[in-house]
Structure formats: structure tokens, C-alpha cells
Amino acid sequence: DGTLTILGIESSCDDTAAAIVRIGPDGTQILSSVVAGQTDLHADFGGVVPEIAARAHAERVDICVEDALAQADIALAGVDAIAVTAGPGLIGGVLAGVMCAKGLALATGKPLIGVNHLAGHALTPRLTDDLAFPYLLLLVSGGHCQFLLAEGPDRFRRLGGTIDDAPGEAFDKTAKLLGLPQPGGPAVERAARDGDPRRFPLPRPLLDRAGCDMSFSGLKTALLRARDAVVAEKGGITVQDRADLCAGFQAAVVDILTEKSRRALAEYLTLAPAQPAFAVAGGVAANGPIRAALQGLAKSAGATFHAPPLALCTDNAAMIAFAGAEALQAGHTSGLDLAARPRWPL
């Protein structure tokens, strides 16, 4: 009947997720999107522990699939294809998802589609908005930070990116340094609301350098020094100190992302796209001040701005189902020999 119903499975980091997405003549619908986070399991360790993550994914992935089917009110037989994140990510977790997807594909005889997690994030703006290729995308998450020229569902050209850490990782480290909970991004954003961003002027590495490469590791070190200076002076940090440090840190990230986006946009606009569009994706795109700054930039450059709703910015399986649908429509499927890949550049 011209509709395509896809089951998506995601398990590459610390969220186990399953979703049902339906694509039809009337557009795309997320029928269900189940995300089982693992924040509590990793809380004592200050980061994701791969072995714990892998075990939790293996225990939960089939339950997430059952929940996604139940919430969408369809049977497994009603699914037309099974899409799964095949990398990049923590290999034990990716394997848990891939094995589950292979079992379902084998049992139902439905096509299996291995999806690149980054392509999932990168195509998300097309899930929610009417967005044509080519568009400029800033993919900014806990593990990634890059400008991509999205030319097609499986054609991405990298214009530049971080040369060291990803901003999400810097948000997480900042939270850890200041005794805030993980994941650090939302906690730092919240604390920064009551802070003065000018009290601790932190560096903006590579800001004057040509091109759109970025660096965030020096910012982290500078934040550590600023915190230590306060502790040395007063014997500890107050709630206000913490808010000011968070605000200073976030302002530096906003400046770096905005300036480098300006350059990436300039490069993209030389292609004279018919409908210039700038999209953001990935967990850090959930950050309010970052979104606002990039939206302002897009407007001044004459490009439309696209930021997925918060629940679709962080890891989820609806984006994997959608990317799988785009791949299937382009004629790509995977065999049962689909490999889980720890590294898989776009």
C-alpha cells in the first residue's frame, strides 16, 4: 500500500533503543520510540564502562523491541524491514543489537539493514523536516563533532571537525570536575543559567585558524585550572562559582561552534544550493544556547535552520529506523554476515 514500516535497533553507546517508523505517502510517522538508558549503571564510574554497557544491552535489547512493537500496536510480522546500528561504537553493545536484528531477520525473512550510527544522526533532520539535499550538517555529540555536507542518504562529505575531543565529552568532563551528575551536558546547561560567563574567560582554541577544524581539549584543561585556582583561594567551590564556571565553559563552546559554523556555511554556500539549509544533530544539539546561536547564524546567512526535537537529538532508534528506510529506498540491504564495526567513518 506504499507504506514502509521499519523496526530500528540502537545499542552503540549507553542507550538501548528500539523504534517503529512508518514512511508513507503522507509523510513519516514515529509509531513508537523506546529508549532504555544506562546512566544509573555507570554513575559510580564517571563514564560509560564498555563491559557493563554490553551486558545491559544484551539483557534489554529484546525487551525494547517487544515494547516498541507493543506501543506501535503491530506484530513483528507487520514490519517490512529491520534496521540496526552496525557501528561505530562500543563493540560489545553494537554486537548485542546486531545479533538481535539478525535473529529477527532470520525468523521473519524480512530484509536486514546495517546502519551507520552517524548517518542516523545526520539524517534525523529529514525525519522531522522537509529538508532537501544538499544540506550542511553539524553533527555534535559525546563522541563526534564534524561538519558534513549531506549530499544523499549515504553520501556525506566532511568539511572539518574536532582534532581532539568532542564537545559532549567536554561537557561530561566539566560536570565531573564540578561534581555535577552525568550525562554532563544537561547538568552544565542548567547550572550555567545562573552563572556569569565573563567571570572565567576560557580559551577558544583554533578560533583564528582558517577552515572549520575545532579543538576542545585545551578548554577542558583551562577549566580544570580555573577550578583549582578557586579551590586554592577559598578551600572549595560554591554554587555560584560552579555556575560561573559552567557559564564560562558553555560560552566558549558556543563561540567555537558558531564561528566554525560561519566558515562551514560560507563554504557550503559556494555550491549555490537551491534551498540553503543548515541542520544540527547529535546530543549536544539539545543545548538551548547552542541551538539559539546557530539558529541566529543560519538566519543571517539566509539558510533555513533545522534542529530535531530534543528526544531525537540524543541516541534513539527512530533515527536508525529512518536511516534504514532511506537506505532501503536507495536499494541497499545487508546480508546475515553483517559485521559490527567499532570504527566506521561516514
Ligand code: KG4
Ligand atoms: O548523541 P548522543 O546521545 O550520544 C553520542 O555521543 O553518540 O550524545 C550524548 C552527549 C553527551 O556527551 C551529553 O552530555 C551531551 O550529548 N548532551 C548535551 C546536552 N544534552 C546531551 N550537551 C550539552 N547540552 C545539553 N543539553
Ligand code: ZN
Ligand atoms: Zn549518538
